[in-house]
Amino acid sequence: MDAGTNQKNAKNDCTKERILDKAEALFALKGYDAVSVREITAAANCNLAGVNYHFGNKQNLYLEVFRSRWLPHAIRIQECFRESLEANGTLTPSIVVESLARAFIEGPLSEEERKRHHRLISGELAKPTAAFKMIADQALRPLFENLLQDLRSALSDDIEEERLALNIFSVFGMVLCFNFARPLISSFMGCDNDADFKGRLIDHIVEFSINGLGAKSKETRL
Amino acid sequence: MDAGTNQKNAKNDCTKERILDKAEALFALKGYDAVSVREITAAANCNLAGVNYHFGNKQNLYLEVFRSRWLPHAIRIQECFRESLEANGTLTPSIVVESLARAFIEGPLSEEERKRHHRLISGELAKPTAAFKMIADQALRPLFENLLQDLRSALSDDIEEERLALNIFSVFGMVLCFNFARPLISSFMGCDNDADFKGRLIDHIVEFSINGLGAKSKETRL
């Protein structure tokens, strides 16, 4: 399928990398406990013992999937977000929200990559494992801190810290939910889950959020 | 712990019910695949064979947990929501949103029940099994259809159907995310996840949503 032609793949498309690829796909699809090492090695077309040789045990393989696959994808998404902010120049609330929504819903990843990425994080949010601390420290919290700064300068600066944080989680919650429950949503709404729907989704999130955020900059009560 | 004294428990607090109770708790805590039948029967203080005798197999036990535990809780939450709507008389957007958020975040369930309830549905949203169809048909879709009606009459009635549905998912997404990622959120925000925080969360959701919704009734473009 993936006809990698660069030098890196020529050497790296070895057993270890194939195992990581298949492990990522299977863990995303079925969750840690539902996937066996046998299933992974069979899919990777290598021997059962390969996982223990390269990663020590199944747990470490799972962690390595997050370290070497999930995390780089998260960083690409966040870079896409920041590039969009910089391309726009001034920070307005709607630019921040639209850049964020677009990076996560359309973003730099392929559709398959995006799906795997979100299924992996969904699993960790639902039932955190050792991988959770890593992704919280290295991806989620830095993003949260950046968003705090971005929105603080985009909104009036007398906004209460807690309200600012709740605003971020509201926007982020919408983005996450629309990603992770999108099949349910398009099924209930009776429309296709295609690129056009994604675009309308982003428009909606921006519009909905700006009004929610916007009111905060006008009022000083509480 | 649970000193049930009514007649129903006197007869029903038998092996079958104990298995269901422990299965609900364990499936919520660790997910289907990570829980063994041995673990459940040990917790329920009964024999290993009890699960197969009463439920046929592990899958059916899981389904029965949703049928006999999750679904009744979902119905109690929705009843709480509708009672709140009726107690308020006229349907305004803020009454609909506040009633919804309150029913799901504070609601009629105990803290433990609520936690189990949300962990079970999170697991099904992340990795749907046969239980998903049941809860979608019998709980999620009816709630969605009711909310469509409620909000249509609370907002201007020339609102586009898709926008109405997206509004519902936005509000619902915030409620779900604040439930299911609340430990993460209070950790990032550095505040306790107590009753007072829940109250502020509900206020925030209402305020944020009303501004997001409100704009829709003013504009007719697109």
Next chain:
DNA sequence: GTCTATAGCAGGATAGAC
């Protein structure tokens, strides 16, 4: 670095006594 072979154990499920 990759393989075969296997140890050692935990899983779901069943048969049959009580």
Next chain:
DNA sequence: GTCTATCCTGCTATAGAC
């Protein structure tokens, strides 16, 4: 309806040949 005893499959992990 509950128990014991057991089957058998599938799992992770390891030892050791190549």
